[in-house]
Structures are given as C-alpha cells and as structure tokens.
Amino acid sequence: MSIEALVQVLIGGILLGGLYALVAFGLSLIYGVVRILNFSHGTLLAVGGVAASLLYASFKLHPVVLMLILVPALFVFGYLFYTFLLQPLEKRSHFESTVGTVLVTVGALLILSDVTAKLAGATQRNIPIRFEAIEIGEIVISTTQIWILAAIAVLTIAMQVFLRRTWFGRAIRAVTQDPVGARICGVDSSRMKAATFAFGSSIVAVAAVLYTMSFPVDPYMGFGLTVKAFTIIILGGIGNLVGALLAGLFLGVAEGLTGFFWKSEWAPALSVILLLVILVVFPKGLGRSR
Amino acid sequence: MNRPGWKLALFIAAGCIPLAQNAYYTTFAFTILVAFVLAQSWDWVAGEMGYVNLGHYVFYGIGAYAFAIALVGKYPSGVAMLFALLITALAAALLAFPLFRLKGDYFAFGTLALLPLAEVLALNLVPITNGSDGIVLPPENVLTRAYFVVLVVCVIAAIVSVRLARNRFGYALKSIRNDEEVAEVMGVRIFPAKVAVVVLAAAFAGVAGAIQAWQMSFIDPGTVFGLNVALVPVAMALLGGSGLLWGPLVGVLLLATMQQWLLVNVKGYQATIYGTVILLIGRFMPGGLLRAGWVRERSWLRGLTQEHHERITGVQEARTEAQSGMRELPLVPRKTDRGRALLECRDLTMAFGGNVAIDRVNLKIMEGEIVGLVGANGSGKTTLFNCISKVHEPRSGGVFIDGVALAGRRRDEVAHLGVGRTYQIPRPFGDLTVQENIAVPLMFGEDRLQPREALAQAREFVAYAELESRLTDRADSLSLQEKKALEFARALACKPRVLLVDEVASGLTPAEIRRFVEQIRDVRDRYGITVIWVEHIFSALAQVVDRVVVLEQGLVIADGPLNEVVADERVLRTYLGGVAPKVPAVHA
Numbered sequence: 001m002s003i004e005a006l007v008q009v010l011i012g013g014i015l016l017g018g019l020y021a022l023v024a025f026g027l028s029l030i031y032g033v034v035r036i037l038n039f040s041h042g043t044l045l046a047v048g049g050v051a052a053s054l055l056y057a058s059f060k061l062h063p064v065v066l067m068l069i070l071v072p073a074l075f076v077f078g079y080l081f082y083t084f085l086l087q088p089l090e091k092r093s094h095f096e097s098t099v100g101t102v103l104v105t106v107g108a109l110l111i112l113s114d115v116t117a118k119l120a121g122a123t124q125r126n127i128p129i130r131f132e133a134i135e136i137g138e139i140v141i142s143t144t145q146i147w148i149l150a151a152i153a154v155l156t157i158a159m160q161v162f163l164r165r166t167w168f169g170r171a172i173r174a175v176t177q178d179p180v181g182a183r184i185c186g187v188d189s190s191r192m193k194a195a196t197f198a199f200g201s202s203i204v205a206v207a208a209v210l211y212t213m214s215f216p217v218d219p220y221m222g223f224g225l226t227v228k229a230f231t232i233i234i235l236g237g238i239g240n241l242v243g244a245l246l247a248g249l250f251l252g253v254a255e256g257l258t259g260f261f262w263k264s265e266w267a268p269a270l271s272v273i274l275l276l277v278i279l280v281v282f283p284k285g286l287g288r289s290r
Numbered sequence: 291m292n293r294p295g296w297k298l299a300l301f302i303a304a305g306c307i308p309l310a311q312n313a314y315y316t317t318f319a320f321t322i323l324v325a326f327v328l329a330q331s332w333d334w335v336a337g338e339m340g341y342v343n344l345g346h347y348v349f350y351g352i353g354a355y356a357f358a359i360a361l362v363g364k365y366p367s368g369v370a371m372l373f374a375l376l377i378t379a380l381a382a383a384l385l386a387f388p389l390f391r392l393k394g395d396y397f398a399f400g401t402l403a404l405l406p407l408a409e410v411l412a413l414n415l416v417p418i419t420n421g422s423d424g425i426v427l428p429p430e431n432v433l434t435r436a437y438f439v440v441l442v443v444c445v446i447a448a449i450v451s452v453r454l455a456r457n458r459f460g461y462a463l464k465s466i467r468n469d470e471e472v473a474e475v476m477g478v479r480i481f482p483a484k485v486a487v488v489v490l491a492a493a494f495a496g497v498a499g500a501i502q503a504w505q506m507s508f509i510d511p512g513t514v515f516g517l518n519v520a521l522v523p524v525a526m527a528l529l530g531g532s533g534l535l536w537g538p539l540v541g542v543l544l545l546a547t548m549q550q551w552l553l554v555n556v557k558g559y560q561a562t563i564y565g566t567v568i569l570l571i572g573r574f575m576p577g578g579l580l581r582a583g584w585v586r587e588r589s590w591l592r593g594l595t596q597e598h599h600e601r602i603t604g605v606q607e608a609r610t611e612a613q614s615g616m617r618e619l620p621l622v623p624r625k626t627d628r629g630r631a632l633l634e635c636r637d638l639t640m641a642f643g644g645n646v647a648i649d650r651v652n653l654k655i656m657e658g659e660i661v662g663l664v665g666a667n668g669s670g671k672t673t674l675f676n677c678i679s680k681v682h683e684p685r686s687g688g689v690f691i692d693g694v695a696l697a698g699r700r701r702d703e704v705a706h707l708g709v710g711r712t713y714q715i716p717r718p719f720g721d722l723t724v725q726e727n728i729a730v731p732l733m734f735g736e737d738r739l740q741p742r743e744a745l746a747q748a749r750e751f752v753a754y755a756e757l758e759s760r761l762t763d764r765a766d767s768l769s770l771q772e773k774k775a776l777e778f779a780r781a782l783a784c785k786p787r788v789l790l791v792d793e794v795a796s797g798l799t800p801a802e803i804r805r806f807v808e809q810i811r812d813v814r815d816r817y818g819i820t821v822i823w824v825e826h827i828f829s830a831l832a833q834v835v836d837r838v839v840v841l842e843q844g845l846v847i848a849d850g851p852l853n854e855v856v857a858d859e860r861v862l863r864t865y866l867g868g869v870a871p872k873v874p875a876v877h878a
Contacts, residue, residue, distance in 0.1 A: 224406055
C-alpha cells in the first residue's frame with residue numbers, strides 16, 4: 001500500500017467523480033424544470049458508451065467526432081421521448097402523472113438495456129485509445145486522464161456560464177424556481193421542458209464518450225449510475241452545479257478509497273448507503289437549491 | 291361483485307386447482323397468488339397512503355433469503371416462515387426512518403435504490419447468502435402445501451384490504467395521501483401510521499418471498515432483487531387500478547397470464563417486452579384498466595370499478611328532523627370564564643431567514659372571546675396561526691393553551707389540546723367525500739370514534755354547514771364557498787376550545803358572509819368556543835368581535851375594541867390607509 005498507489009486511486013476517483021457529476025448535471029436540470037426523475041438517465045450513458053465504443057472500433061473516430069455524433073442523437077432522442085411519452089401525462093391527476101412517469105422511464109430503462117445487450121452483446125466495452133503516459137516519480141498519469149479532467153472542468157464552467165448568461169439558461173433557472181411565474185413572464189414552459197429534457201440528455205452523450213475512454217461500460221450499468229447521480233443531486237442541491245461537482249468528486253473518491261482499502265465489490269453500495277445516511281442525519285439536505 | 295357469493299366462489303375455485311394434480315396449472319396459479327400478495331400489499335402503501343414504494347420487492351427478497359437460511363439451518367418450515375416474517379418487518383421498520391424523509395418522486399427513487407443495494411449485499415455477504423451461487427434448499431416437493439399456504443395468505447391480504455378501506459387506520463392513510471400537514475392538524479398521528487403500513491406490507495411481501503423460495507427450492511440475488519423482476523407487482527397493481535379494491539387482482543390476472551404466454555411463445559427479448567408493457571401502462575393508463583372510460587361504462591362491471599368514495603353512501607342513523615334557524619352541533623357546551631387566558635403568546639417570534647414575520651408578539655386571548663386579527667397582507671396573521679397550530683416551529687418565545695406550553699409538541703397533540711383551524715385557501719381531503727372529510731377529525735380527536743359513529747356524527751356537522759346535498763360528493767368537486775363551509779365545519783369537528791378562522795369570508799357574497807358571522811357567534815354563545823378570526827372585511831368583524839388585534843410587520847400595533855382601533859392613528863396610516871388625519875410634515 002504505497003503512497004503512489006493511493007495517489008493513483010485518488011486521481012481515478014476524481015476522474016470518476018467528475019463523470020458522475022456530468023451525469024448528475026443533466027438529471028438535475030431535467031428535474032428542476034420538468035419535475036420528472038428520469039430513471040433511464042444513467043442508461044443513456046450506458047447505451048451512448050456502447051455506441052461510442054462500437055463506432056470507435058469500426059471507424060477509429062476521434063472522441064470529439066464521437067461526441068459530435070452522439071450529442072445531437074441523444075438530444076433528438078430526449079426531445080422525442082419527452083414529447084411523445086412524458087408530456088401527455090402532465091394532464092393527469094398528481095398521483096397518476098407521478099406513477100405514469102415512473103413507469104414510462106423505468107420501462108424505457110428496461111428496453112434500452114435489453115435491446116443494447118441483444119444488439120451489441122452484454123459484454124464490457126471501452127474506447128481503447130491511449131495517449132502517452134506522463135510519469136511524475138512513481139505516479140503515472142495518462143494524457144487521456146488529463147484531457148478528460150480538462151474536459152470536465154471546461155464543461156462545468158461552460159454550463160455555469162450558460163445558465164447565468166444566456167437567455168435559455170436564465171429561462172431554465174426561472175422555470176426551476178417558479179414555473180407559473182416564468183410562464184407569466186413569457187417563458188413558454190412546455191417547449192422549455194422538452195428542450196431542457198433534450199439538453200439534459202445530450203450532456204450524457206459527452207459524459208458517455210469521456211467515461212468509455214477510461215472505464216468499461218456495459219448495457220446494464222445504467223441504473224447504478226442513475227442512483228449515483230441522484231445521490232449527488234441530494235448532496236449538492238437541485239440545480240446547484242458547483243454543489244453537484246463537489247458531491248460527485250466526493251462520491252468518486254470515496255468509491256475509489258473503498259476499493260483501495262477494502263473491496264471494490266462494495267463500491268456500488270456506497271452511494272445508496274450514503275444516501276440513506278444523509279437522509280437520516282441531514283433531513284433537509286446539505287446544499288441549498290437554486 | 292358485492293355479493294359475498296362471488297368471493298366465496300373465487301376462493302373455492304382457487305382451492306380446487308391443486309386437486310387436478312396438474313403441476314403446470316398448479317404452479318401457474320401459485321405464481322398468480324404470490325403476485326397477488328405482492329401487488330396487493332404494495333397497494334396499501336401506494337393506493338391507500340399515496341407513497342410509491344418501488345423497492346417493495348426488496349422485502350420479498352429478504353423474506354426469501356431469511357426463509358432459505360433458516361430452512362437450510364434445519365429449522366421446521368413453519369419456524370422459518372415466522373423468522374422470514376419477523377426479519378422483513380424489522381428491516382422495514384428500520385428503513386422507514388430514512389425513507390420517510392422523502393416525498394413524492396424522491397420517495398419512489400429512494401426506495402428503488404434499495405434494490406441495487408440489496409443485490410450488492412446478497413452478492414457480497416457470502417458467509418450468509420452464499421453470494422452469486424445462491425442457496426439451494428432441501429429438495430422436497432412442497433407445491434401443494436405451499437399452494438394452500440399462499441392461498442391462506444391471499445385471503446388474509448384480501449381481508450386486510452377490505453378492512454383498510456373502512457377502518458380508522460385506513461382513514462389515517464387516506465388523510466395522509468391527501469394532505470399530510472392537514473391530517474396532522476386534524477389530530478392524526480402520521481409517522482407511526484406511515485411506519486405501520488410499510489411494516490405491514492413488508493411482512494406480507496416477506497411471507498410471499500418465503501413461500502416462493504420454499505416452492506422453488508433455489509434462490510440467488512438476481513431472482514429476488516433483479517430490477518426487471520422487481521417492478522412486476524407494481525406494474526400489475528397499476529394495470530388493474532391502484533387504490534381500487536379489485537384493481538390489484540385484475541392486474542395480476544391479466545399480466546401474469548400475459549407473462550406466461552410470453553414465456554412459452556417468445557424466445558429472447560423478454561425484458562424488452564416487459565419494459566414495453568410497463569411503459570405503455572404508464573403512458574396510457576397510469577390510473578389502471580378499471581378506471582378507463584370504456585370499462586367504467588359497463589354496468590355489469592360496476593362492482594369492480596367503484597371508487598372508494600362511491601362506496602361510502604352515508605350512514606342511516608343521522609338525525610334528519612327539520613329545524614328552523616341554526617342547527618345543533620354534537621358538541622358539549624363549555625363553561626367559559628372571561629377572566630381566564632385560554633391562549634397566550636409570550637414574546638413569540640418567527641422568522642424565515644432574515645425576514646421576521648412575527649416579532650415578539652405578546653397576546654392574551656380570554657376564554658369565550660371572539661377576537662378579530664387584522665393587518666395588511668404580509669403582516670404576519672397567518673404566520674401567527676401557523677405558529678399556534680405548529681405548522682411552523684417558532685424561533686423564540688412560546689404559545690400556551692390554558693397554561694400548557696406548546697413547545698416541543700406535535701401538531702396532532704396541539705389539536706388534542708383544543709386548537710382547531712381553517713386554511714385561508716381551503717385544503718379539503720380532495721378524494722374523500724364531504725362526510726368523510728369531517729369524520730376524520732372526529733375519528734382522531736379525543737373521542738376516537740369508530741368510523742361508523744364518526745360518519746354518523748359528521749352528518750350533523752354537514753347539516754350545520756348546509757352541505758347536505760353534497761354529503762357523498764368528493765370534496766374536490768365543491769365550489770369555493772362550499773369548500774370554505776366544509777373547512778369551517780371540519781375545524782369544528784376537531785371539537786376545539788379555540789378556533790382559528792383564516793379569512794373564511796373573503797370572496798363570498800354578503801349573504802354567505804352573514805351566515806359565517808352568525809355561525810361564529812353561535813359556536814361561541816352556544817358551545818363556548820373561543821374564536822380568533824383573521825379577516826379584512828371590517829363590516830363582518832364589527833358584528834361579532836369583542837376586540838381587534840392589529841398586526842403590522844409582525845408587531846402588535848393596536849389591541850382593543852373595534853371602534854377604538856379604527857380611530858388609532860397608526861392603524862389608519864399603516865393598514866386602513868387614505869384617511870389618516872395628520873401625516874407628520876417633513877419640513878416641520
């Protein structure tokens with residue numbers, strides 16, 4: 001158990017946590033505006049990751065090109081999914097629309113995983129792209145990792161700027177705070193909802209490519225990711241990107257350390273246990289929602 | 291379907307299936323019965339209480355494991371079954387604490403997250419669960435025995451469902467489903483009720499899991515905690531119609547038959563087909579098949595499609611003699627002593643962040659008084675009510691009812707001390723009838739009436755509120771005036787010593803206002819109920835109040851008889867406006 005190995009684990013944890021945070025951003029934006037918990041959100045990463053690895057294997061496309069393909073694809077998917085399957089439920093009673101959205105998104109989760117597994121196989125896949133490694137003493141960092149970390153940082157800042165400075169970002173925040181008020185002020189909240197759902201889904205496409213470059217993906221891993229993203233939202237606060245990033249990093253590092261000091265099989269349980277503990281100890285949540 | 295003969299016939303038919311000695315049909319019927327126990331127990335939490343517990347299957351899995359471990363440990367099957375029941379009930383009781391911090395979608399999510407957790411635990415606690423290899427039970431053909439055990443459990447579950455539709459515990463759940471805060475203000479102790487129903491449902495699911503494990507003689511983490519099997523009972527209950535007495539059974543029969551057909555006829559893509567079914571149910575009939583228009587129109591299916599509120603058809607024993615003038619209420623008149631302070635606020639302060647809504651309010655309300663509480667919008671009137679009924683916990687200072695401090699007391703305890711209230715925007719229990727709305731505080735008040743008595747007594751309150759024609763209508767179908775009348779009557783049904791009335795007259799016609807004024811005077815004169823009335827309509831207040839308290843930015847700025855208060859300069863300037871005689875000159 002050397003210090004170098006520990007640092008290596010920490011870097012891996014930060015990387016993983018940053019990716020969790022990206023997934024959580026999308027879920028958080030969608031929940032804030034549409035008030036739907038999309039149970040199939042993480043599954044989009046699994047499907048996107050499998051697709052990215054297949055495209056890479058066949059055509060050797062650059063990761064940026066992969067993103068350029070997957071982002072619009074998931075945007076369109078999200079838009080259609082919301083418009084045709086979820087929006088019609090809004091007209092129903094509260095209980096029916098809650099139950100309806102849960103069933104629709106859980107159904108989608110089952111279908112997406114099963115179809116992906118049947119078409120692409122239920123095996124683990126990745127994008128075997130390797131840049132050269134940088135050695136600092138005993139610590140080895142690949143440039144892939146550095147690129148991914150940089151991409152996460154840039155995306156977080158871009159998202160923050162987007163939410164604070166652009167019309168669409170401000171509209172998202174307005175609807176998150178008060179849908180009726182926003183509508184009165186001229187924000188078309190039904191179109192906003194569809195657009196936000198699509199946008200939140202497309203963020204997952206970026207995360208999917210980055211994830212698949214450093215960790216293996218399989219068709220059934222999606223729900224575990226959704227649970228993690230949800231824990232992160234609870235920790236960081238709905239719509240609070242900085243909070244989500246910090247919570248994501250915390251979770252990623254904690255999972256890495258669990259594997260390092262104990263057994264990696266327990267890492268998937270960590271987020272749920274953390275969630276239950278938070279709920280008992282901090283019933284009102286940690287972060288303020290914005 | 292209301293004739294008992296149907297149910298008996300169903301039961302006997304189910305009991306005869308194993309006699310045919312056909313293992314295929316018996317197994318199929320067995321699967322249906324297990325699914326029914328799961329779907330029905332899930333619906334106690336969802337349909338009755340309105341909490342969507344997507345992790346219900348976890349309890350099934352825990353039961354299966356507990357049973358398997360006990361049976362492998364050479365305990366008799368009966369003991370193992372009991373062990374499974376106790377372990378699941380315990381697990382549910384422990385999990386209830388974190389999970390009930392969540393509401394709505396969050397609750398659904400938190401409970402669903404239990405499934406991967408349970409699966410990880412089952413895979414990794416190898417010494418107990420044997421990990422991914424699963425547990426093999428002693429080989430024994432128990433199909434017939436397991437069948438009859440699960441049939442008995444089904445019957446018990448059906449009886450519980452019928453009882454829950456009508457008993458007091460069931461009404462606690464229904465009021466929670468509609469509005470937890472109001473339920474608590476009406477005297478319902480909500481948290482124990484929530485834990486109890488989850489534990490009850492979990493115990494049934496655990497027994498179902500145990501019986502299933504017994505029959506299959508093998509379990510592994512995937513079969514009892516897998517995501518694609520776990521939501522099946524939920525989908526079944528919803529397909530039939532959650533909250534309907536026959537909903538889960540209909541859903542189970544349909545979906546289980548379909549599942550069996552798929553199993554025989556389709557190879558591969560099982561999860562896709564299942565996901566599609568779940569998705570389509572969610573998209574097109576989240577209310578269930580029995581609520582679909584074309585099913586409800588069939589008169590021969592009336593017995594199946596009846597909603598809960600349609601089954602409540604008034605209770606006969608109510609008095610119906612015509613009375614002139616004000617009706618009587620089933621309240622015991624209280625002797626009032628004007629020299630005694632019934633409600634007292636001492637230095638009461640409430641703030642939301644930096645916004646001080648109530649600022650060191652000192653107030654004494656004497657027994658038998660009618661006090662008008664006025665002030666501009668945002669001056670803290672409703673916040674004061676919320677502090678008294680414990681909807682908010684005051685930041686400092688205290689409220690005392692007849693000398694008893696309210697600090698540290700729950701809302702239902704405050705209700706039992708004699709505080710009844712209305713809400714400015716009426717908050718009836720929307721999917722209960724008018725009669726049931728009023729019966730809830732009667733059931734959970736000091737008298738703890740049985741539902742039958744409470745419903746009978748509720749009629750008299752309904753008559754007092756002049757809502758007899760709407761007795762068996764859903765409360766959310768009422769007009770605003772009717773809702774306000776219901777709100778007032780429901781507060782009276784708390785049998786309060788002090789009644790907090792929040793803008794009951796605003797938005798009403800002069801005739802309707804006059805009626806409220808008369809009723810407020812009547813409940814004080816006849817039954818000795820002390821009243822604090824928040825109102826902007828001075829002409830209404832003037833007819834009944836003994837004195838008026840004026841709030842401005844959380845401070846009491848005037849307190850006295852109405853004619854003195856309206857002449858007070860500060861009141862004129864800050865609240866009544868316009869006619870202030872002298873405004874201090876700036877350049878004096």
